[in-house]
Amino acid sequence: MNRARPVAAVVLAVAGSALVVACGTNPYATSGAVRPAAAGVPQQLPVPRAVPAGSTAGQAQLVASTVDGLGPVLADAEGHTLYRYAKDGAGTAQVSCTGPCAETWPPLLSDVPPLTAGVDAQLVGLVTRPDGRKQVTVGGRPVYRYAKDTGPGIALGRDVSADWAVVTPAGEKPTTVGTTDVGGLGPVLTDREGHTLYLFTKDGKGSGKSTCDGDCARKWPPVLAGGRITVAESIDTGLIGQLRRADGTMQVTVGGWPVYTYAQDAAPGEANGHGAGGTWYAMEPSGCRVDPARRPSSGGY
Structure with missing residues (x-):
């Protein structure tokens, strides 16, 4: 499995630009995202010296x-x-x-x-x-x-376990969008733990809102933004955005689609939600839905 490798940190905000309907574009993306020249390689940096004087023992x-x-x-x-x-x-x-x-x-x-x-x-x-x-x-x-x-x-600890995550200055952990290969579907988008990400056709591409709340959100948990989103090298950072949900939380969008996981995907590499109800589909790294005719080689929905 090709686990997500965070290579670009993108600070995102809801944009008010005009909607673009072509697949692979994102009306809520934030411009100016860049990737490090040596992606994924820890960089030795000088020790910060901005702490106020007056520290005491302990x-x-x-x-x-x-x-x-x-x-x-x-x-x-x-x-x-x-x-x-x-x-x-x-x-x-x-x-x-x-x-x-x-x-x-x-x-x-x-x-x-x-x-x-x-x-x-x-x-x-x-x-x-x-x-x-x-x-x-x-x-x-x-x-x-x-x-x-x-x-x-x-930050070697970031790859040790899904239970451990770096802390941002806002006290949050980064949200990660990566990719993995799922049998029968090919490369699909995943979260930090490698769980398949889905779009919901009833949301509407570029609508700027999620229609999955309550019981729906418990079955299809929205991918929430923790203040910063990191993406794998194979994903165009221009596709990544976020929107505000009805409860005030911020949800990650890819290519204009709000993205979700599926509660019945028990492990990375599963895509049991693909095709569910004719409205839920795994997502390609381009921000489009995986062909509805394709089926994962294991699991079901």
Whole structure:
């Protein structure tokens, strides 16, 4: 399987440009997206020095840094990339990464609220770990380093597991759009975990709205934008955009189509939702739907 490899960080906003109806174009794309010259290769960057003076012993520091291929990330005082763990849960008072996990993913500890630079201090807090030490939280989630990240600008932990993701200065994780090959369908769009992405024909291309809410959204979870979207090298960044849903969240669009996953796709490489109801289709990297006549070689719908 060809897992998504984030190679370009794109900060997106809903655009008000005129709609373009040709397949492979996106009326809600943001211009100016660029790709790094050495895509996917960690870049050694200087350690940020924007943290205010006055740090005391036992006080952590948080700074906005940059990782090649990911864009802005949150780092500690030495420039080490910080990560969040999905099993901790948002806003939870319980820390799930302890013991051997904490040796691989050292928690960012601080006796008092950390100094910050390039990140909203209101997003930052502390949580007490099982051993009594205090760990820094950002956006309600405990943050960690990765033991194999040897210096500033490195983020090897981003590819370790779907449970681990880098933290942006906004306290969020990036949204990723990639590609993988699905038997019978060819290359299709995927999310960070490799799950197939779908379009819903009732939404309408370039309509600027999603019509899948409530029970529909539980069966077909919308792909939400976490403030920044990274895309695989094979995808035109000009196809990527986002729209505001009825509940106020931002949903990723590709080629003008709001995109979703399917709750019954249990693993990467499955496309059980393709053709469902004659309205749901897997998506090609061009932003178009996969030919309705084609069928995945395994699974069903």
